[in-house]
Amino acid sequence: MDSNPILGVHEVQKAFGGIRAVDRCTLTVAPRSITGLIGPNGAGKSTLFNLIAGLYRPDGGAIRFGGVRIDGLPPYEIVQLGLTKTWQIPHELKNLTVLENLVLAAKGNAGEHLTNLFIRPRSVRSDEKRLRARAREVPALTQLESVANEHAKTLSGGQKKLLELARALMSDPSLVLLDEPVAGVNQTLAASLMDLIATLRRDGRTFFLIEHDMNVVMNRCDTVIVMHQGRKIAEGTPATVKADPAVIESYLGG
Numbered sequence: 001m002d003s004n005p006i007l008g009v010h011e012v013q014k015a016f017g018g019i020r021a022v023d024r025c026t027l028t029v030a031p032r033s034i035t036g037l038i039g040p041n042g043a044g045k046s047t048l049f050n051l052i053a054g055l056y057r058p059d060g061g062a063i064r065f066g067g068v069r070i071d072g073l074p075p076y077e078i079v080q081l082g083l084t085k086t087w088q089i090p091h092e093l094k095n096l097t098v099l100e101n102l103v104l105a106a107k108g109n110a111g112e113h114l115t116n117l118f119i120r121p122r123s124v125r126s127d128e129k130r131l132r133a134r135a136r137e138v139p140a141l142t143q144l145e146s147v148a149n150e151h152a153k154t155l156s157g158g159q160k161k162l163l164e165l166a167r168a169l170m171s172d173p174s175l176v177l178l179d180e181p182v183a184g185v186n187q188t189l190a191a192s193l194m195d196l197i198a199t200l201r202r203d204g205r206t207f208f209l210i211e212h213d214m215n216v217v218m219n220r221c222d223t224v225i226v227m228h229q230g231r232k233i234a235e236g237t238p239a240t241v242k243a244d245p246a247v248i249e250s251y252l253g254g
Contacts, residue, residue, distance in 0.1 A: 002068075006031040006206050007052070007083075007176055012061035012071070014047055020048040022228030023059065029175070034197060034207045034236075036221035038214075040238055040251050044230040045210045046088075046176075050176050053085040054078045065175065084168045085177040088210075090160040098144055098163060101215075102135035105167035134172065142166040143192060158189040165193070178209035179182035182216055194220050218242060226251060 005028035011093050013123070014022040022044045037045050050056045052063055054075040063071040065083050078084075093101050110166045139145045141160045147155060151164060161181060182190035194216060197207055211217050216237040217224055226234040226241060228250040234241050241247055 004031070004064060005029055007208065008064040009048070010060075010062045011051070012048070012051060012063060013059045014044075014051055014056060022058075025227070025231055026061075027204065027225050027232050027235065029172075029208050031206050032201060033222045034201055034206055034209070034220060035229065036037055036217040036224045037210045038212070038217055038224060038241075038251065039227035043175070043227040045227055048181060049085060049179060049208075049210065053083070053177060055085075056117055063170075079171050079173075082172070082174040084171050084173040084175075086164045086168050086179055088179040088183060090145065090164040092152040092155070092160055092163050092167075092184070095151060098139060098148045098155070098166075099135045101163060102138055102166055105170040106135070132199050138166045139171055141169070142170065142196060158185040158193075160232065161185050161192065162189075165196070175203065175206045176210065177181055178207055178211075180210055180212065182211065182213055190216070 007029040009025055012022055012076055013020065013024055025044065025048060035047070038166065039045055045055050047056065051058050051071070052065075052125045054070065054073050054077070061071070062069055065078070065081060068081060070081065070083070071077050093104065096104070107151050133174070136148065139148045142165060142194060144159065144162055147159060155163060161184075165176075165178075165181065165199060178197075181193060185193065190213070198220065221238055224238050224241040224243075225232055226247050228246075231237075233250065234244045234247045238246070
């Protein structure tokens with residue numbers, strides 16, 4: 001893997017009232033890796049992801065993606081740069097089909113701008129055709145082909161998780177933040193989802209995931225980072241982190 005990190009978080013801070021959710025946190029993520037982020041509830045993991053994705057503005061510190069400083073940028077600009085985030089609770093558009101959800105999630109759609117409908121109608125039609133073709137490829141990749149024309153509200157919980165990942169892939173990201181990708185998913189589908197993530201990693205994408213399923217973390221991640229009280233307290237291979245006394249005390253238990 002490339003020695004230069006794709007993501008760098010340096011001394012980042014975020015407080016809500018008197019509670020410091022992220023406390024001078026510093027970490028890096030290597031490109032073309034699957035990196036896990038673990039820690040007890042309240043450790044600051046989800047807040048950190050929201051800071052990286054531009055949903056919160058940090059109180060201090062710096063976040064760089066691909067060498068570009070992104071802290072303070074709006075989420076849509078961060079997505080344009082190639083970084084996107086999925087949600088622990090899927091945010092599908094319930095009354096649209098799977099294909100329609102995917103087309104709307106795509107990056108660079110000329111139809112996003114109302115004026116293009118009038119001054120560049122051919123471009124809009126061309127983009128729509130291209131994106132619909134792309135939207136038909138992604139369901140096959142994510143095992144959603146059989147439900148591509150079904151309304152998202154009819155999907156099972158596991159299928160909604162797959163749709164969440166599929167929507168992220170439509171923006172053609174180089175880095176995907178995954179917030180508990182297998183939570184609430186049966187073991188068979190969870191294994192398939194992680195197999196897909198491993199395949200996408202081999203194709204050049206990077207994944208940074210929050211996950212409480214230690215089987216997934218220990219068997220699927222290249223590197224594991226542990227947060228506690230808003231700070232990174234450990235980082236290394238799954239085996240190294242699992243044996244770290246500070247991790248055992250704060251999270252894994254005796």
